[in-house]
Amino acid sequence: MNYSRDSLPPINLIPLKDKTDNREERVRKNRLIKIATPTDIRFVKVLEFLRSNNLSVNSCKLYERELKRFLGWTQLSYHELRPRHLALYKEYLRDEVQTDTGKPLSKSSINAGISALKSFFKWMCNTYPDIMAANPTLGVKLEKIPLPPAQSLTAEQMERVWSALELLGETKQRDTALVHILSHGLRAGEIVELNVGSFDGKLLFLPDTKTNEPRLVPLRKESREVLTEYLLSREELGEELNSLTPLMISHHASYKGERLSYHGIYFAVEKIGELAGIEELHPHSFRHTYATDLLMLGIDPSHARKLTGHTSEKAFRRYTLRSEQEAAIAAYYRAIGEEPEKES
Structure with a gap:
């Protein structure tokens, strides 16, 4: 059957607007x-x-x-x-x-x-200076936020941590070495990257840190001994260690023997916190404690920042505030002839 152009029905244009368009409009x-x-x-x-x-x-x-x-x-x-x-x-x-x-x-x-x-x-x-001749963010200021206090662990809480480690099973030796390293101010991400070759028996060498600057971290005698014993125990179990072997390894069934992950460190510390009765214990708690303790020992703040890897003096200020406050309290008690009470 033939149709002429005039006999064709009129074409009605229907706008396409479905539920997706409505949803996007609501969004x-x-x-x-x-x-x-x-x-x-x-x-x-x-x-x-x-x-x-x-x-x-x-x-x-x-x-x-x-x-x-x-x-x-x-x-x-x-x-x-x-x-x-x-x-x-x-x-x-x-x-x-x-x-x-x-x-x-x-x-x-x-x-x-x-x-x-x-x-x-x-x-x-x-x-790409040819693409961006000027930085458009230079005039944008950050919001002003009060400096949060250092969330350091007390001496009594640290004692509970050491006691909690004794209650662990298979991971006891690994986690004891982990806490010793954390208690020297290392970030969890830094520990993940450590190899056996990072430890020379006395110092930990961190080539890649958050600040893009290598860092040497001196360990206390007890911590050196704990870490050495941990590595020896792995060799006794038949593991062949070399300079590129991960310093901390996982005990998880799916990743046993592999490098301990960032989340693995958090899980291990969380478990220790539960056993120690310390709510919200996390790896950074030990970093706060280490930085505070350095200043309480009278170490120069610039040296302390070098040990912790802080580049920002402002960020480190939270620790100097604590040490200055403690020093002021001690000075007061000395002035009135009393002995300050020791923090539990």
């Missing part, structure tokens, strides 16, 4: 932007930045998350960004982004996002 209205991996060429530079910097596992995840969030917020190319755009983005983080529980971001979370951008664009300016 925009609720000011919630999902952090998804950008598909444009800009993200290639982010990946290059993450791979070219000596970042810890946690820092790498944080930087990637925050940079994805930023690229999801703007479609501007890097060379088009100006300080005003970064100022608007900070307002977006402060006023519009919410946590999973629907609360505004904390000042610390806002600073984490801005710090990630500052690091990335500083790298971009140094690596």
Whole structure:
């Protein structure tokens, strides 16, 4: 059957608007932007930045998350960004982004996002000056946050930790050596990377640290002996050790004999905390304690920072505040002829 052009029925154009469009509109209205991996060429530079910097596992995840969030917020190319755009983005983080529980971001979370951008664009300016002639984050200030106090363990809590180690089974010797290393101020991520060759019988050598500077950590006599005994016990069990063998190994059924992971260290410390009756004990608790103890011993703050690997004097200030406070209290009691009570 033949149809002429005039006999064809009229064509009605139906706008395509499905549930997905409605949902996206609701998302925009609720000011919630999902952090998804950008598909444009800009993200290639982010990946290059993450791979070219000596970042810890946690820092790498944080930087990637925050940079994805930023690229999801703007479609501007890097060379088009100006300080005003970064100022608007900070307002977006402060006023519009919410946590999973629907609360505004904390000042610390806002600073984490801005710090990630500052690091990335500083790298971009140094690596690709032809793309970025000026750093758009230079004028963006971080939120002011009161310096948190050092969360050091008391002498009594440390005694409970040592006692708890005696209650462990298969992991007792490994975890005892682990706590001795942690009690010398090492970060969990730094311990993961340690090899047998990192220990010369007296010092620990950290070639790759958070600050990108190698560090030597002197160990106490008892700690040296504990670590040496731990390594000897592994050899007695038939393990062949060399300079590249992991210093700390896992006892998990699926990873037995492999390098102890970041999460493995946290799990081990959490278990010790439960046995010791110390809530929320984590690897960094020992780092806080070590830094505080160094200053309480009267070690020069600049030397203490070298031992702990702190580059920021401001970040280290929390420990000097504690030692200064203790010194002031001791001076007061000396002045009035009383002996200060010892902290339990």
